[in-house]
Amino acid sequence: xxxxxxxxxxxxxxxxxxxxxxxxxxxxxxxxxxxxxxxxxxxxxxxxxxxxxxxxxxxxxxxxxxxxxxxxxxxxxxxxxxxxxxxxxxxxxxxxxxxxxxxxxxxxxxxxxxxxxxxxxxxxxxxxxxxxxxxxxxxxxxxxxxxxxxxxxxxxxxxxxx
Amino acid sequence: xxxxxxxxxxxxxxxxxxxxxxxxxxxxxxxxxxxxxxxxxxxxxxxxxxxxxxxxxxxxxxxxxxxxxxxxxxxxxxxxxxxxxxxxxxxxxxxxxxxxxxxxxxxxxxxxxxxxxxxxxxxxxxxxxxxxxxxxxxxxxxxxxxxxxxxxxxxxxxxxxxxxxxxxxxxxxxxxxxxxxxxxxxxxxxxxxxxxxxxxxxxxxxxxxxxxxxxxxxxxxxxxxxxxxxxxxxxxxxxxxxxxxxxxxxxxxxxxxxxxxxxxxxxxxxxxxxxxxxxxxxxxxxxxxxxxxxxxxxxxxxxxxxxxxxxxxxxxxxxxxxxxxxxxxxxxxxxxxxxxxxxxxxxxxxxxxxxxxxxxxxxxxxxxxxxxxxxxxxxxxxxxxxxxxxxxxxxxxxxxxxxxxxxxxxxxxxxxxxxxxxxxxxxxxxxxxxxxxxxxxxxxxxxxxxxxxxxxxxxxxxxxxxxxxxxxxxxxxxxxxxxxxxxxxxxxxxxxxxxxxxxxxxxxxxxxxxxxxxxxxxxxxxxxxxxxxxxxxxxxxxxxxxxxxxxxxxxxxxxxxxxxxxxxxxxxxxxxxxxxxxxxxxxxxxxxxxxxxxxxxxxxxxxxxxxxxxxxxxxxxxxxxxxxxxxxxxxxxxxxxxxxxxxxxxxxxxxxxxxxxxxxxxxxxxxxx
Numbered sequence: 158x159x160x161x162x163x164x165x166x167x168x169x170x171x172x173x174x175x176x177x178x179x180x181x182x183x184x185x186x187x188x189x190x191x192x193x194x195x196x197x198x199x200x201x202x203x204x205x206x207x208x209x210x211x212x213x214x215x216x217x218x219x220x221x222x223x224x225x226x227x228x229x230x231x232x233x234x235x236x237x238x239x240x241x242x243x244x245x246x247x248x249x250x251x252x253x254x255x256x257x258x259x260x261x262x263x264x265x266x267x268x269x270x271x272x273x274x275x276x277x278x279x280x281x282x283x284x285x286x287x288x289x290x291x292x293x294x295x296x297x298x299x300x301x302x303x304x305x306x307x308x309x310x311x312x313x314x315x316x317x318x319x
Numbered sequence: 320x321x322x323x324x325x326x327x328x329x330x331x332x333x334x335x336x337x338x339x340x341x342x343x344x345x346x347x348x349x350x351x352x353x354x355x356x357x358x359x360x361x362x363x364x365x366x367x368x369x370x371x372x373x374x375x376x377x378x379x380x381x382x383x384x385x386x387x388x389x390x391x392x393x394x395x396x397x398x399x400x401x402x403x404x405x406x407x408x409x410x411x412x413x414x415x416x417x418x419x420x421x422x423x424x425x426x427x428x429x430x431x432x433x434x435x436x437x438x439x440x441x442x443x444x445x446x447x448x449x450x451x452x453x454x455x456x457x458x459x460x461x462x463x464x465x466x467x468x469x470x471x472x473x474x475x476x477x478x479x480x481x482x483x484x485x486x487x488x489x490x491x492x493x494x495x496x497x498x499x500x501x502x503x504x505x506x507x508x509x510x511x512x513x514x515x516x517x518x519x520x521x522x523x524x525x526x527x528x529x530x531x532x533x534x535x536x537x538x539x540x541x542x543x544x545x546x547x548x549x550x551x552x553x554x555x556x557x558x559x560x561x562x563x564x565x566x567x568x569x570x571x572x573x574x575x576x577x578x579x580x581x582x583x584x585x586x587x588x589x590x591x592x593x594x595x596x597x598x599x600x601x602x603x604x605x606x607x608x609x610x611x612x613x614x615x616x617x618x619x620x621x622x623x624x625x626x627x628x629x630x631x632x633x634x635x636x637x638x639x640x641x642x643x644x645x646x647x648x649x650x651x652x653x654x655x656x657x658x659x660x661x662x663x664x665x666x667x668x669x670x671x672x673x674x675x676x677x678x679x680x681x682x683x684x685x686x687x688x689x690x691x692x693x694x695x696x697x698x699x700x701x702x703x704x705x706x707x708x709x710x711x712x713x714x715x716x717x718x719x720x721x722x723x724x725x726x727x728x729x730x731x732x733x734x735x736x737x738x739x740x741x742x743x744x745x746x747x748x749x750x751x752x753x754x755x756x757x758x759x760x761x762x763x764x765x766x767x768x769x770x771x772x773x774x775x776x777x778x779x780x781x782x783x784x785x786x787x788x789x790x791x792x793x794x795x796x797x798x799x800x801x802x803x804x805x806x807x808x809x810x811x812x813x814x815x816x817x818x819x820x821x822x823x824x825x826x827x828x829x830x831x832x833x834x835x836x837x838x839x840x841x842x843x844x845x846x847x848x849x850x851x852x853x854x855x856x857x858x859x860x861x862x863x864x865x866x867x868x869x870x871x872x873x874x875x876x877x878x879x880x881x882x883x884x885x886x887x888x889x890x891x892x893x894x895x896x897x898x899x900x901x902x903x904x905x906x907x908x909x910x911x912x913x914x915x916x917x918x919x920x921x922x923x924x925x926x927x928x929x930x931x932x933x934x935x936x937x938x939x940x941x942x943x944x945x946x947x948x949x950x951x952x953x954x955x956x957x958x959x960x961x962x963x964x965x966x967x968x969x970x971x972x973x974x975x976x977x978x979x980x981x982x983x984x985x986x987x988x989x990x991x992x
Binding site: 168176182193210227229249 | 558709716895905934
């Protein structure tokens with residue numbers, strides 16, 4: 158074979174091998190690092206895996222936030238108005254976390270139906286409802302009007318602390 | 320009377336700018352195709368006129384903000400009479416409509432700059448370049464006028480006061496971050512226009528790359544600074560102490576940066592050696608397409624984040640259509656024209672050509688992995704296959720090893736020669752640097768952290784492996800003739816640019832490595848008089864108070880910091896603000912910056928019995944992240960002043976790439992990448 162053509166062949170073979178490796182590794186990394194989203198209904202129905210990082214979302218139930226007086230531990234309940242999910246967290250809650258607002262929680266289920274949260278995300282705008290939460294609420298049979306003013310004005314700027 | 324008409328004047332100017340962009344797009348391109356000098360001559364005045372009217376439109380919008388004209392919907396939604404004037408002026412681009420206008424203004428400015436600094440260009444090339452830029456500009460101005468008009472009025476009953484600017488955006492970082500980022504995004508349109516013009520003219524030789532290189536460098540430098548500013552802003556404004564979240568919006572800016580970095584290197588090969596021609600054109604198209612994709616992701620509302628202003632699906636569709644047309648049309652032209660000009664130049668496996676090829680492959684793989692992780696959740700969601708999120712572990716798992724491999728080749732690159740290099744010479748020149756990098760890198764964690772840490776060593780070895788061969792090379796070069804200073808002075812700016820750029824990346828890598836591994840973070844519960852110890856510093860809460868700002872109320876804390884039981888070193892003042900107009904709380908971080916460490920205190924929440932949750936962090940070397948980015952950007956700019964970019968090129972002299980490349984290889988100059 159002509160040396161130039163040979164070099165070209167090697168370049169192409171190298172490219173194909175490298176990209177195959179890259180894609181393989183990428184898919185592998187993707188598979189082990191994807192967090193699925195679940196609503197409280199799905200979790201109560203046992204659809205969510207235990208001891209695997211997942212995302213859950215809903216409204217923080219009024220009157221459910223309980224702080225430990227000594228430490229930074231906090232417990233609260235998120236709800237889609239059908240089922241409730243108890244969340245335990247240790248640390249500082251985001252600025253926009255409050256009762257009656259939508260939040261997304263990242264964490265693992267402990268087998269007793271509690272979610273041990275490693276991260277709590279609240280959107281950085283009073284009017285904004287996390288889209289996953291809005292969809293989950295709708296799936297649970299609630300129209301946006303039912304959960305108040307929060308979702309009325311979804312057109313204004315949304316912001317996340319992620 | 321005139322003041323009341325300002326928004327209409329702006330609107331009118333915007334329409335005129337669109338018309339000029341259309342003329343700039345159609346007439347010069349047609350002129351270049353039919354060889355009519357008069358038609359081609361339309362390009363330059365149209366670029367100037369377009370910029371003028373865009374400036375008028377932009378000034379009108381800014382005036383509406385400064386004059387509190389709440390009858391303009393854009394002003395009413397994003398400003399407030401209590402807002403300080405500098406935030407009113409920067410609020411112009413703190414929303415969807417205004418930021419797209421800024422995008423268009425910058426596109427006009429780049430087009431005008433290209434028309435000014437390219438007087439040596441053959442007239443048909445210039446006509447094509449400006450024509451392509453006119454096309455892009457026309458697309459965007461249509462987008463602004465049809466879907467995102469910033470001058471829409473709220474008449475006849477305008478609100479009494481505005482809804483205020485999102486408090487997160489009321490910050491110095493916001494004043495400069497978006498313009499820098501946009502300058503980078505939009506700047507890649509110039510190299511894109513050059514590439515398309517070269518394809519259209521059938522002159523896909525080394526000449527276009529020499530014209531395009533300075534533009535690419537400048538755009539890349541702006542983008543680098545823009546990304547660094549965004550990271551810095553997230554660090555001190557979001558109150559979490561993180562500096563990179565692998566958020567889709569951040570990824571959207573990283574994608575064109577990675578592709579642009581590959582482009583800079585591939586342009587070098589094409590200019591010097593005449594090889595990789597089609598590849599370089601393809602990269603130019605890719606880079607600008609990724610800039611457009613970034614704009615689409617951020618502006619379309621498919622992502623929800625602090626940047627996603629627009630939730631109107633028609634806007635998303637419009638940008639997606641623009642993106643589709645740009646990519647489709649460019650690839651179509653590429654497919655028609657590119658095969659004609661390919662001709663291979665051979666090189667050995669150990670040569671600068673080969674190493675730059677590896678650099679390109681690695682950077683493209685990095686781009687693809689980031690792209691995949693960013694788009695995968697969106698595609699799944701769009702196809703209704705479930706809601707997922709791809710977390711930082713994915714990106715870290717792929718990005719860190721790829722960066723290390725990239726560094727391995729970066730150590731070899733600057734020392735290698737074009738075409739071929741004996742392996743023994745390479746080994747001889749690198750042996751000492753390699754040994755030093757390994758020794759220092761392996762020992763440093765022991766000295767600094769007290770115990771050995773694989774990741775720290777890996778990062779440090781990689782960074783040193785990039786830097787030490789460069790130092791060695793500089794020493795060798797300074798010894799070559801006469802006094803060292805004179806010898807160093809003779810090195811070309813392009814060479815110095817490369818040195819700075821690589822050095823910058825190494826500095827950033829050191830910053831990332833150290834702060835990721837030695838970062839100390841504690842969330843504590845403190846009442847007045849209590850203290851907490853973090854990384855050897857004692858933080859004592861001495862006072863809680865309240866304060867009133869121009870448009871917010873704030874809870875404040877005073878924290879005395881001491882070390883090792885001695886008296887107080889300094890005090891820090893974090894705040895928790897409540898912005899009145901939106902009722903939105905915000906954390907104002909107290910920072911004690913330093914070259915070797917930052918101390919970071921943020922107020923969390925009040926815990927009832929008078930105590931507060933505080934987030935206290937010790938962040939070693941965090942400044943190196945952004946310092947490195949600044950060095951990289953400086954490198955990009957230094958390389959631009961290289962004399963060869965200003966050398967007069969006779970029209971048509973670049974017909975065959977062979978003689979161009981040869982002329983440049985024989986030029987008496989130090990190696991430059």
